[in-house]
Amino acid sequence: MTWLRFLKPSVASAIDWWTARFASFAWRFTVLFTGILLLLISAIIFVLYQLSIGEISRSKQQQLNLIAQQQQLLAGQLQYSEFLQQLSLQAEQSRDWIIAYQDSEEALGDLSRVPSHLQDCPDLSSFLVSQGDDLRVYSGCIVTLAQGTLLVAFDEEDLYFLQQRFINASIVSLLLTIILGGFSGRYLSKQLLKRIKGFNQAAAVVQSGNWSARVPSTGRGDEFDILASNINRMLTQLEHSFQAVSGVTDAIAHDLRTPLGRVRLTLESAIEDAAHHPIKAEALEPLLTEVDNIIHTFSSMLELSRLEHKQARSSFEQVNLNVIAEDAIELLQPVAQDRHQTIDLETTPTLTLLGDRSLIFRALFNTLENASKYAGDGATIQLSLQPTGFIVRDNGPGIPTEFHDKVFQRLYRLESSRTTQGYGLGLPLIRAIAQFHGGDVTVSNLSPGLQVSVTLLQPALT
Structure with missing residues (x-):
């Protein structure tokens, strides 16, 4: 068994090669794509075979069974001599069929004798017939009558030739399918890997600490x-x-x-x-x-x-925004008086919101407190209550447009010296409360002054 010692390493190498290739997505995709194409083409070939060669074969078999049944019926209806006479006449007229009959005395029809190994109809058996220097293959079956044996057969050469051509064409089609599937699958997998490579490169750059990396886009919108x-x-x-x-x-x-x-x-x-x-x-x-x-x-x-992060566990309830606004103004009023500021309140009757009362109060108070802190002495602050929130306006210096987004960052302060009292958490906390209730906060300049719009986006009950 010397050859086994050489065969085992070869098999192991083939398994390792296949395992290494199959670990690649491109290889797996190519194999899967080619396999699906092969299954599809094989199904099409099978259907075409059944509709062409198979249909011809079934038609010939049906005709054979019909002739056998016809002769069997005539054998029961005609005199024996009349049956033999019509059988001989039909055998002479049938070019594509062999009709033969053999009894104990003689054989009639296209054969000198009926082969003994043939099966009873409708089961078919193949046998050779010598026609001059040529041997042809026939398929047929026998019917046992009262006084002899009837043979009905048809020529298989033409059908066999069609089958061979169909098989050869099918093999060529399957080989072309494998080649086409291999190249197409490889191309598609390469395109996929090319896109995935862009994702991996961007991820590698981000892992190295460069947060500016972005995944490339082709612009096709796929x-x-x-x-x-x-x-x-x-x-x-x-x-x-x-x-x-x-x-x-x-x-x-x-x-x-x-x-x-x-x-x-x-x-x-x-x-x-x-x-x-x-x-x-x-x-x-x-x-x-x-x-x-x-x-x-x-x-x-x-x-x-x-x-x-929506981790606060607050129980929402119907709260009166008018009452909250009055409480916040009352709490801020001493500070506003020291700064000679005026706070005006615009309300609507019985304005009720669904939310957390303490958080809404804090958002409203912080908004008023920020306006009082940065609007300056003698400023006028206006609070307008809305069905979905509130708006605070002042006539102070406002905030430059380029800083409107930055003021919502934690601990961000407009002044670089950071001498004003506070830690830059007012507007970020107001936005967090608004978003917790399903709304948001926007700031806009009034020239002069600043407007802070807090939207809670909860249905109002009036």
């Missing part, structure tokens, strides 16, 4: 272009989120460094002088205020995150 567009939008959002996180980190470091530094200096001084001057409550109160501000900042950021 499924890959739609997928590329969705991925590019996702990458854009991730890039903005990454930039926002970086900005928030820088803002936190900048805004909290000063109060934490003051707390540390005060504690160091208190520790150094503790032996000579005991710490008094008045010295600790500023530290407590600084720590409270820091805790409030982080609490606001946590609340903002919960709202943005």
Whole structure:
């Protein structure tokens, strides 16, 4: 069994080659595409065969059975001599058929004797017939009569020739299908891999830390272009989120460094002088205020995150927006009076919204507070209640148009010196509350002044 030692490595190599190729999507797609084409062409060939060669074969068999039944019927109706006479006449007239009869004394028809191995009708058997120097194949069957055996057969040469030509044509068609399927499947898979390669390259660039990478698009608007567009939008959002996180980190470091530094200096001084001057409550109160501000900042950021991710568990109810507006104005009124500001309220009777009362109050109060803080002394603030929310207008300096989107980023401050009190969480929190209720926030300049429109998009009940 020396040949087995050489066969095993060859089989193992063939299996490894097939496994390696089949691991590729292009190879699997080519094999699948070619297999589907082969199945389709094979089904078409089978149908064509049944409609052509098969139909001819069935027609000949039906004619054979009809002739056999006819002769069997005549054998029962005619005298034996008359039956033999008509059988001989029909055998002479039939060119494509062999009709023969053999009894104990003689054989009549196209054959000198009836072959003994043939089956009874309607089952067919093949046999050879010598016609001069030529041998031809016939298919036929026998019918056993009272005094002899009847043979009916037809020539298979023409049908066999048609079958051979049909088989040869089918083999050529299947080979062409394999070649065409292989090239077509390979081409299609290469095109698919080319598009997928663009996705992988963009992913590799993003993994390396370059968030500006985008998946290329062909502009044809196919499924890959739609997928590329969705991925590019996702990458854009991730890039903005990454930039926002970086900005928030820088803002936190900048805004909290000063109060934490003051707390540390005060504690160091208190520790150094503790032996000579005991710490008094008045010295600790500023530290407590600084720590409270820091805790409030982080609490606001946590609340903002919960709202943005729909993690807040609030029970919605019917709330009266007029009452909330009056409460917010009453709470802000002392600050507005110190700044000589006027707050006007435009209401509609019994304006009710479906939502969380505390969150809506906070959104409305924060909007009014921002207007009071940045509109300046002596400004006029107008609050208009709407069926789906509220609008706050002021006649202050407004916000430059190029910063309208940035003011909704966490801890973003328009002034670079960051001397104004606050941490830049007002508008982001207002937007989060509005989106939590199904709405949004927009800002627009009034020249002079700023308009903040808060839409909650909840049905109003009047």
